[in-house]
Amino acid sequence: MHLSDPWWVYALRGAGVYLGLLILLRLVGKRSFGEMTTFDIVVLMLVGGTLRTAIIGDDRKPLAAIIGVLAIVLLDKGVAWACARWSGLERLIEGRASVLARNGQVIEGALRKHDMSEEAFHRVLREKGLREVGDVAEVRLEANGKISVLKTARHE
Incomplete structure (x- = not known):
């Protein structure tokens, strides 16, 4: 399988989109997706479709999507690991009640x-x-x- 870009481009895009979306959702507020309404589901679907393009661009190969998703999952695991060890980071990312x-x-x-x-x-x-x-x-x-x-x- 030949990708249109080097593999690390998809990994960086995935990580960048993850971090950008994390910051955006933190700025929008706690209630954004805590209690899912019909409107929230529509927004989530539109955001997902839009971000797909940001992560893999025009490349339609499954490997490109797998690399992007793998980067997101690994980064998420790393953020969760760090938040479990540093309460200040968790407060920064999650916020407070x-x-x-x-x-x-x-x-x-x-x-x-x-x-x-x-x-x-x-x-x-x-x-x-x-x-x-x-x-x-x-x-x-x-x-x-x-x-x-x-x-x-x-x-x-």
């Missing part, structure tokens, strides 16, 4: 800061078996984009 509600009260401006509607917030509460915000001890938007809910003692 944000409190949305505490002691039955929504934190002023917290939903807006994370582009969450009140309806989406209440939907999360219902999914966790709660009727109202007064039933929560704390609601957090975790660094991975998921929402965790700690119920008040009367609901545990």
